Amino acid sequence: MIDADIYAAAERVLTLCRAAGLTLATAESCTGGLVVGAxxxxxxxSDVVDRGFVTYSNAAKMQMIGVPEATLAAFGAVxxxxxxxMAEGALAAAGVGVSVAITGVAGPGGGSPEKPVGLVHFASARKxxxxxxxxxxxxxxxxxxxxxxxxxxALDMLAEAAG
Structure with missing residues (x-):
């Protein structure tokens, strides 16, 4: 899964974070830890990456990174x-300088007309x-x-947030 493009993007994030003196955390749902793995x-x-939260379930999103139940009820996980x-919760829970969050429908099932397979929401936060x-x-x-x-x-968003 970690091809040359992903590896280069990960190296870029780490370089930018080091230059800015930032540590980072990820909050991942549909990617299941692939960003922090990259x-x-x-x-x-290890001088930049603090932790990765794999918050696949709604319960994990609430318990691990403080996503409000009301947000999930009103808008859904995706x-x-x-x-x-998720991004703001990971930033606060880890006490890092920058975070990224990913939640989406990776398929092949689970989509709906409103939230089809391939819909992914990303957020990045910086302290x-x-x-x-x-x-x-x-x-x-x-x-x-x-x-x-x-x-x-997600790696591009982290680079932008760190830069």
């Missing part, structure tokens, strides 16, 4: 609001800064490809 594939990443709450959101609609690609592309988007 970052930790790079030797020496939403801008939940992605933002003392703003939380940014990005929505991708990858379309009906394979589960592996949706997750791969999600990792790349």
């Amino acid at each position: 970052l930790t594939a790079v030797a020496g990443s 939403s801008e609001e939940t992605a933002r709450a 003392g800064g703003t939380t940014r959101h990005h929505e991708m609609r990858f379309g009906p690609l394979s589960r592996d490809e949706i997750r791969r592309r999600s990792v790349l988007v």
Whole structure:
């Protein structure tokens, strides 16, 4: 899963975080830890990577990173609001300088007309800064490809937040 593009993006994130004196955390749902896995594939990443939260279930989102139950009830797990709450929750729970969150429908099932397979919400947060959101609609690609592309988007968002 960690191809040359992902590895290069992970190296870039680590370099930018080091330059800015930042540590990071991830909050992942549909990627199941692939983002933090990509970052930790790079030797020496332990000076930047603090932790990764794999919050696949709604209960995990609430318990581990404090996503409000009301947010999940009103907007669902796959939403801008939940992605933002995940990024901010990971930032606070880990006490790091920057975070990224990913929640989506990787398929092949589980989609709906409102939230089709390939819909992924991303958010990045920086301590003392703003939380940014990005929505991708990858379309009906394979589960592996949706997750791969999600990792790349998340790493780009981390780089932007760190830069």
